Amino acid sequence: MSYSLRLFRSIDAARLGEIFAEAVRVVGAHGYTNEQVAAWAARSPAAESRIFERISAGDRIMVAVGSDDDPVAYAILEQDGHLDHLYCHPDHTRQGLTDLLLEAAEEQARARGCSRLYTEASELARPAFERAGYIVTHRRDFSIAHAGQDVPIHNYAMEKALD
Template identity: 60%
Template sequence: MEYAIRRFRDEDAQALASIMGAAISYIGTHAYTQQQVDAWFARHHTPERYLERAAAGHVIFVATDPDDSPVAYTLLEADGHLDHLYCHPDHTRRGIAEKLLERSEQEARAIGCTRLYTEASDLARPAFERSGYTATHRREFEIAHGDHMVPIHNWAMEKQLA
């Protein structure tokens, strides 16, 4: 299947929220406990949040299938922070993440960023590494969920562009 990469459109907001939710709930269990996945999922974006992020100047690249339906995306902030990389479970392991990361890197260079940085899950870390990112350290933290705190981790990663 051929995938295209394009910029976010307002009508993509619901699909991106669904992609994020599906990725967390279905793929997340391959590396995290159900309790961790539930806490992570409870924090996922609403469609309105994507509209807010785009309006604030964050750049969202969307990978689409041949019908122009969103299947994956990245969200890049102006300082080089790659805040999101999510792929729908039906479209993983097809090189989409690397294509999105490449397009995000092109944009970061165009706006004058000298480095990209992110916080990658255990599941996303290999895609970032294949794209030239280096893990700087494991981040241990907690997410409030219900009446308790859930310990979880991810990886601080970066890629120098200069």
């Protein structure tokens, strides 16, 4: 399948929530416990209003699409260079989409005058960010309230200086 990148369109909102949920549920299970995946998935951005709030705030949502123009992966870049929500549907992993989205985020950040990109990468996303030149600044251990308990989980604060 061939892929291309484009900016978010309003008709993409519900699909992005589905991509998030499937990526966390399927891919997340390879690096996190069932409890951690359930807590993480419960934070799904499926509500269209939240996606539109991000757009209204000036965030850029870059979307990878297949030849049918259906979204299969996405990333959200905030105005200050924070890269949020880089997710790929499990049926489209290992196709270079993460690399494409990271390159697009760099271009967007440079165009906005950002001097660095920074993110919080999951255990599974960390290698892709490292390949793209990001460095780990520290491991973030925290908990997510879910099903009446605090579920411990972690990710990595990472950043990349832009030339």
